[in-house]
Amino acid sequence: MTALSINLNKIALIRNSRDTEYPSVTMHAARCIAAGAHGITVHPRPDQRHIRVSDCFDLAEMLSVEFNIEGNPFAPAMKSPRRGVSDYPGFMEIIRQIRPAQCTLVPDGDAQLTSDHGFNLQRDGDRLAPIIAELKNLGVRVSLFMDPEPEQIRLAKAIGADRIELYTGPYAEAFGAKQQNAVLQRFIDASNTAGEVGLGLNAGHDLNLHNLLLFKNSVNQLLEVSIGHAFTVDAIEMGLDACIKAYLRCLQ
Numbered sequence: 001m002t003a004l005s006i007n008l009n010k011i012a013l014i015r016n017s018r019d020t021e022y023p024s025v026t027m028h029a030a031r032c033i034a035a036g037a038h039g040i041t042v043h044p045r046p047d048q049r050h051i052r053v054s055d056c057f058d059l060a061e062m063l064s065v066e067f068n069i070e071g072n073p074f075a076p077a078m079k080s081p082r083r084g085v086s087d088y089p090g091f092m093e094i095i096r097q098i099r100p101a102q103c104t105l106v107p108d109g110d111a112q113l114t115s116d117h118g119f120n121l122q123r124d125g126d127r128l129a130p131i132i133a134e135l136k137n138l139g140v141r142v143s144l145f146m147d148p149e150p151e152q153i154r155l156a157k158a159i160g161a162d163r164i165e166l167y168t169g170p171y172a173e174a175f176g177a178k179q180q181n182a183v184l185q186r187f188i189d190a191s192n193t194a195g196e197v198g199l200g201l202n203a204g205h206d207l208n209l210h211n212l213l214l215f216k217n218s219v220n221q222l223l224e225v226s227i228g229h230a231f232t233v234d235a236i237e238m239g240l241d242a243c244i245k246a247y248l249r250c251l252q
């Protein structure tokens with residue numbers, strides 16, 4: 001069964017729209033776990049637009065499932081965006097202090113609305129390699145956020161990654177359109193390359209209850225999906241417990 005890791009970014013986004021602690025990120029994590037989620041994912045961005053540094057430490061204290069922290073390893077320290085919120089110490093400092101089960105490195109810039117591309121390892125591989133080595137020495141599984149490009153995926157293995165996370169935005173955009181099968185084939189080919197070189201396969205971004213089953217049944221040995229945006233909206237409509245179970249049914 002493919003593991004379901006729920007991304008709680010959007011719970012934090014709602015919380016940050018008021019000067020309160022409601023909705024609670026940790027309470028939603030506990031609810032998702034109780035309903036059957038296999039992991040929790042967060043993406044603490046330097047501007048702390050949603051997940052804050054304090055959320056990462058609060059979650060690390062209480063999680064009984066795998067904790068996956070995503071971010072740009074080159075993201076520098078940044079002053080707090082508002083009173084009562086701690087400064088951002090730099091992404092790698094968060095990981096050094098928390099040492100989550102998995103760290104998914106993502107090449108996001110601060111001006112991006114959301115994650116929208118994978119790494120270019122021809123350009124960034126040499127400076128990523130020592131970061132990957134440090135994370136593995138800390139006992140953290142390393143996954144790289146990648147586009148479905150076999151050559152790039154081979155480079156991910158060469159620089160020491162344990163897994164890749166295929167950026168599924170283009171698949172989600174093509175789903176139901178005439179180019180769906182051609183786009184899906186790129187992901188199938190990429191998953192086969194990952195298997196050939198011994199990389200574990202994760203996937204995420206814009207996956208939902210409509211497009212997940214086809215993706216999961218098409219690619220090779222999908223170990224984990226991380227889902228947050230669509231999950232949050234679906235949970236409003238269905239209820240959190242029923243929503244978790246609906247996503248789990250797609251992953252059986």
Ligand SMILES: CC(=O)[C@@H](O)[C@H](O)COP(=O)(O)O
Pocket residue numbers: 007009010042043070106113114115145204205226228
């Ligand atoms: C890497 C990825 O695709 C998502 O995990 C990312 O966390 C989405 O970030 P936002 O929730 O800020 O859009």
Ligand SMILES: NCC(=O)COP(=O)(O)O
Pocket residue numbers: 007041070165203204205206207226227228229230231
């Ligand atoms: N890595 C993908 C993730 O954590 C959640 O992406 P989305 O479901 O919010 O698009």
